[in-house]
Structures are given as structure tokens and as C-alpha cells.
Amino acid sequence: MSRIVVVSNLFPPVVMGGAEIVAHRQATALAAEGHTVAVFAGGYAEGEREPGSLTLESGNDFPIYRLALTSLHPSENFYRPEEERRFLSVLATHQADLVHFHNVAGLGYNLIPAAKAFGARVIVTLHDHGGFCFKNTLLRNDGRLCTDSEDCAVCLPAMGAAEGEILPIRMRRDYVAWCLSQADQLLSPSAYLAEAFASTQVVSRPVQHLSNGIPTTSIAVETKPAIPPIRFTCFSYLGEHKGIATLLNAAEALAQDPALDGLWQLTIAGHGHLGDGLTQDIAAGRFGTGVQFAGRLPHAEALACLARTHVVVLASHWPENEPVTLLEAIASGTAQIATRIGGNRELVDEDQSGFLVEPGNTTDLADAMRRFIQYPDLVQRFGTHNAQRRVRFDEAHTLDRLKTLYETLPAAAPEADDIVVVCAGRAPSPAFSRKLQMMLGRFHLAEDMDRRVRFVWHAWAGSSVWRQAQLLWLWGETGTAELPLVTRALRAGIPVLAPQDSPLADATKAGSVVGVYASLLEAVGQIAALQDMPGNQPGLSCAGTSTARFLNAIAPRASFHLPVRALT
Incomplete structure (x- = not known):
């Protein structure tokens, strides 16, 4: 039997969203199987609970170490060194040999390499797009679906670091992707999300599809008479x-x-x-008597509400992974309406278990609801179809595969063939920061997608990062504060790339692998050329050749067109 620590940034009863319900169900099932289970989870800082405080909750099937989250802001939720220290104390207390991560935003992605360094085997279940989208939802600021995973700067060009520096948003994404790539196994509940991770090529570790399933033994099939009123229910967070x-x-x-x-x-x-606005709309009679707001329901009450429901509705604009509400509809023999996007398409058999509608299309959604109202026999026909296929989604299948995975997971997965560049320095001006953001925002145009470059800020770089580092890049203004980093790099045989006017340029000449650059363009060109170096051997290439390589990659196509007048 394994000693397992389950990690989830939120956990029942604090929050009862899909990912939290799955984490709780799996922890409970593993404990019932005889595994020693502990939970490291987050919660909100409320009442007398100070942000960052850790409390032990007893009276459960396993101990829950609840950390009051400090921040969920994208610039602060991915790297949390204080939380790492508390996490390692929990691992040591329970001598964990396996850690299963669920959502970690707020707790910090740095917990993943920390668990590996502790000596535990690591599994991560991906519940959203957080590995390549800092907003998780893949929706841009204007609500449109993002179709380019390299375009993070459209939503947030830069972010603040603890030292006061303004860093390109790519650095956050690179660090998160690097952390995920340290896991022994990445899992996705939907085939959609597994393919999304594979197609972006941001995270180098492959993702295996494994449905979360649903505990059919605790959800009964309810046959609802198809008589008016037809009852629709939406179980959802009330957000855009x-x-x-x-x-x-x-x-x-x-x-x-x-x-x-x-x-x-x-x-x-x-x-x-959006709850307050909904309450006001109901009171103003916007929907006549057709809509009621039940508020936040405990899970048992939500299941009781489901038992009275004819049709479950999920109108999400973002590509959901494997929504629990659609799984529960299948398990209870309830008809479905969902948007034709993401993992929803794997859970709704169109015109057999329900209807798929276009995201954001009011007419499409209203017409689907109207069909159930006008043809109530569809309620029983679609519900029966769901009841007949619910055995395919039984959580027991998932738990069997999880237990097999736990038993067969190798002690150490091979390291990803990433090129890690540790970065340090201080931007001398806003113009420098903007140029740096532009350079890193376009770096993918010169990048070998099979061997990604990870730009990691030095303050986030633990021993695991340094062990894989192939370059220390100093930018902007540098001085004695960066000298310990230079010393560490040179002692480890890691090349240092410094501005030619930096006082550290002379100090690094004692090293065997040192480079200087006259411009950011030249520096980024040299970094792009690292991909041509064999294996993980450190070294720097010719500045002229590598700079030309990057310049050619980022230049607009029009740059290579001869003007018409030149041909006449």
C-alpha cells in the first residue's frame, strides 16, 4: 500500500467545484482501499484565519492540512516558496511515496518539483488549460476564444516579480510548463484537453487520457414523468x-x-x-416566474435537486474539460443541453442524450430548451439513453486504472529535453522592458518546438532548475547583486551571457564558457542557437549567425519582398 498525499488548491467543504469533488472522491476511495492518505489543500482566509496559516482538520477519513491562500492573482499564484516549506513538512510527516496533484494555482506549481526532490513519485491531473494559459479558461479579455497558445501577451504583456522587476508573461508560462514537465505522469480527464496540451507543444511531458468517472453507486437513476413544467437546472459557477x-x-x-x-x-x-444581478433580475420579473436561484448548494442537496431535474444545462463559453454536472446527468439518467466546445462533446451524444448548442448563441440555446418543452417525450428518451450508458463512466474503472498506475509508475521519469535559461538583471527603463517583452513574445518563431527553451527568473530557480540550466542570462543593469549567481553558474560549468558594458562582463572572463552581447537582439539570437547544441551540453554559438537566425524568424514576410519599382 502507498503513502499518498493528495494536493488540491481548494477542497470540500470549502468549495464544491468539479475538480474539488474529484479530488475528494479519489482521496476517499484510496483511503477505503487501505492506502495511507493525507490531503494538502487550500482555503480562503476568512474570520480569524490569516493568509498563509496552516490548520489541521480532523474528523475525516484522512487528515486535511488546510492552508489559507494568500493570492490567486496570475502574477502571484504560480510560485509560492512559503507554501512549499509547509508542503514539505507534510510530506515528511507522512513519509509520502506518491503525490497526486489536482489544481495547484494559489499553492504554487513549484510544489511539483519539490515533491520530486523529496523523492516521491508524482502524478498531476490537469483540470484546465493552466499549463499554457494563465487564465485557465483559454478566453481572451474580450471573451473570445484564444486560438494561439503563444499569444499570452495579448491578455497580459508582463507581470510583476517580487523584486519589483516587470517580467515578460512568457516567463510565467515557461516556469509553469517546466514544473509540469517534472511530473512522472500527467493525466487529463478528457481526450480534448490531452490533445490541446499536445497540440500547443508548450508542456513537453505527454498527457494520458483518463476520465474522472462518476460514482454510480451513490447516484440513483430517477425516472421523471415528462409532464409540465419541464424542469431545467444549471449547476455552475456564476461567471461570464x-x-x-x-x-x-x-x-x-x-x-x-x-x-x-x-x-x-x-x-x-x-x-x-453574477449572483447579485441574477437575484435583481428575478425580483424585477425579467423571467416571469420561470427562473429561480437556489444559491450555493451542498453536494447532497445538489444531487436531490438533480433527482427532480428533467434537463441539465451547461452554457459555458470556455472549453470545459470533463464537467461533473454532465457526468452526473449521465449517472442519473437525465437529459442534457451543453455547448459544442471542449470536453462537452465527449459527454453528450447529440440527438440521443441531449443537444449541443453553439457557445454564446442565445437563439440556439433557447431553441434547444423549447424543443424539450414542446416535445416532452424527449426527456424520457434522452434520459433512458444516459441511464443505459452510465456504466461506461463508472468511477470504479478510473480507480482501477489509477491503482495500476500507482503500482507501475517508475521511480523516476526521464527528464524533459528542455533548454533552461536562468535570467537575472534589472531593466534600466520602461522602453527596455517593452523591448524584452516583444523579444520573448516572438521567440517561438525561432524555436524548435520539440526542444523548448524555458526562460526562468532566478528567484524561482531552485536546485532542480539549476541542475538542468544551460545558460545564465544577465540583462539590463547588473552589479554585485548578481555576482553570486555568476559564481554559481561558473562553478557548475554553466555559460554566462552578459551585456558587454556590464561590470560583470570582466568578472566572468575567468570562466571557461562566457559570452557578451551588444543588444537584446544579439542575446536572443545566441539563445535561439542553443537549440543546435547537441544534447544538454552547455556552450554559446557565433553571435552573428545566431542573431541572423532570430532576425530572419521574426521579420515580417513583407521584408523579403522586392518593391515593384525595383523590378522595372
Whole structure:
């Protein structure tokens, strides 16, 4: 039997979202199997709980170490050294030989390499796009779906570091991707998300598809008489990415049709910042008597509500992974409506278990709801289809595969063939920062996607980063503060790349592998040429050749066109 620590940035009963429910179910099942289980989880700093404080919750099937989260902001939620120290104390207390991570934003992705350094085998279940999208949802600031994983700067060009420096957003993404690549196994509950990670080529470790499943023994099939009113239920966080506005617009359209009066009822269960507006809309009569807001429900009450539901509705605008609400609809024999995006398409058999609609399309969603109201026999037909296929999604299959994975997981997975560049320095001006952001934002144009370069800020670099580092890059203004980093690099035989006017340029000449550069373009060109070096051998290439390589890659295509007048 294994000694397992389950990690989740939120965990019941604090939050009952999909990822948290899955983490809780798996921890409970593993403990019931005889494994020694402990949970390291986050929670909100409320009441007398100070941010960063750690409390032990007892009275469960396993101990829960609950850390009051300090920040969920993208510039602060991915690297948390204080949380790492508390985490390592939990691993030591329980002598963990395996750590299973779920969502870690707020706890810090640095916990993953920390668990590896501790000596534990590491599995990460990916519940969203956090490995290559700092917003997790893959939605841009204007609500449109992002189609380019290299375009993070469109949403956030730069982020602040603890030292006061402004860093290109790519550095955050690189560090998160590097941390994930240290895991022995990455899992995705949906085939969609596994393919999304593979297609972006941001995270080098392959992702295996393993459905979370649903505990069918605890969810009974409920046959609902297909008589009015047809009861729709949306279990969701009340945020824009969940398509709440689209759902409410659809409900308003149904309420304005007098032929449907009294024939339908929509219940919205959940919490979020759109809740107050929903309450006001209901009170103002926007939906007639067709919509009720149940608020945040304990899971047992949510299942009781599901037992009274004819159709589960999920109107998300973002590509969901494997929504628990759609799995619960299958397990309970309930018809479905969901958006045609992400993992939803794997859980809805169109025109057999429910309808798929276009994200953000009010008319499409209202028409799907109207079909159930006008043809109530669809409720029982689609519900029966779900009940018949629920055995395929039984969580028991997932747990069997997890236990096999735990037993067969190698003690150490091979290291990813990434090129790690540790970065340090101080930007002398905002113009320098903007140029650096532009350079790193376009670096992928000269990058070998099979061997990614990871730009890691020195303050995030633990021993595991330094062990894989192939370059220390000093930029902007440098001085005595960076001297310990130079010393560490040279002692380890790691090349140092410094500005030619830096006082450290002369100090590094004692090293066997040293380079200087006159411009950021030249520096980035030399870094791009590292991909041509065999294996992980440190070294620097010719500045002229490598700079030309990068310049050619980022130049607009028009740069290579001769003007028409030159041909006449």
C-alpha cells in the first residue's frame, strides 16, 4: 500500500467545484482501499484565519492540512516558496511515496518539483488549460476564444516579480510548463484537453487520457414523468465564462413566449459574482416566474435537486474539460443541453442524450430548451439513453486504472529535453522592458518546438532548475547583486551571457564558457542557437549567425519582398 498525499488548491467543504469533488472522491476511495492518505489543500482566509496559516482538520477519513491562500492573482499564484516549506513538512510527516496533484494555482506549481526532490513519485491531473494559459479558461479579455497558445501577451504583456522587476508573461508560462514537465505522469480527464496540451507543444511531458468517472453507486437513476413544467437546472459557477448571460437571455426569450407560460422552470444553483444581478433580475420579473436561484448548494442537496431535474444545462463559453454536472446527468439518467466546445462533446451524444448548442448563441440555446418543452417525450428518451450508458463512466474503472498506475509508475521519469535559461538583471527603463517583452513574445518563431527553451527568473530557480540550466542570462543593469549567481553558474560549468558594458562582463572572463552581447537582439539570437547544441551540453554559438537566425524568424514576410519599382 502507498503513502499518498493528495494536493488540491481548494477542497470540500470549502468549495464544491468539479475538480474539488474529484479530488475528494479519489482521496476517499484510496483511503477505503487501505492506502495511507493525507490531503494538502487550500482555503480562503476568512474570520480569524490569516493568509498563509496552516490548520489541521480532523474528523475525516484522512487528515486535511488546510492552508489559507494568500493570492490567486496570475502574477502571484504560480510560485509560492512559503507554501512549499509547509508542503514539505507534510510530506515528511507522512513519509509520502506518491503525490497526486489536482489544481495547484494559489499553492504554487513549484510544489511539483519539490515533491520530486523529496523523492516521491508524482502524478498531476490537469483540470484546465493552466499549463499554457494563465487564465485557465483559454478566453481572451474580450471573451473570445484564444486560438494561439503563444499569444499570452495579448491578455497580459508582463507581470510583476517580487523584486519589483516587470517580467515578460512568457516567463510565467515557461516556469509553469517546466514544473509540469517534472511530473512522472500527467493525466487529463478528457481526450480534448490531452490533445490541446499536445497540440500547443508548450508542456513537453505527454498527457494520458483518463476520465474522472462518476460514482454510480451513490447516484440513483430517477425516472421523471415528462409532464409540465419541464424542469431545467444549471449547476455552475456564476461567471461570464460559464455562459450565464447567454442562459439568462435564453430564459428571457422563453418567458416572453405566452404559449410556453407555466410549461417550464429553470433553476440555477451555484455562486459567483453574477449572483447579485441574477437575484435583481428575478425580483424585477425579467423571467416571469420561470427562473429561480437556489444559491450555493451542498453536494447532497445538489444531487436531490438533480433527482427532480428533467434537463441539465451547461452554457459555458470556455472549453470545459470533463464537467461533473454532465457526468452526473449521465449517472442519473437525465437529459442534457451543453455547448459544442471542449470536453462537452465527449459527454453528450447529440440527438440521443441531449443537444449541443453553439457557445454564446442565445437563439440556439433557447431553441434547444423549447424543443424539450414542446416535445416532452424527449426527456424520457434522452434520459433512458444516459441511464443505459452510465456504466461506461463508472468511477470504479478510473480507480482501477489509477491503482495500476500507482503500482507501475517508475521511480523516476526521464527528464524533459528542455533548454533552461536562468535570467537575472534589472531593466534600466520602461522602453527596455517593452523591448524584452516583444523579444520573448516572438521567440517561438525561432524555436524548435520539440526542444523548448524555458526562460526562468532566478528567484524561482531552485536546485532542480539549476541542475538542468544551460545558460545564465544577465540583462539590463547588473552589479554585485548578481555576482553570486555568476559564481554559481561558473562553478557548475554553466555559460554566462552578459551585456558587454556590464561590470560583470570582466568578472566572468575567468570562466571557461562566457559570452557578451551588444543588444537584446544579439542575446536572443545566441539563445535561439542553443537549440543546435547537441544534447544538454552547455556552450554559446557565433553571435552573428545566431542573431541572423532570430532576425530572419521574426521579420515580417513583407521584408523579403522586392518593391515593384525595383523590378522595372
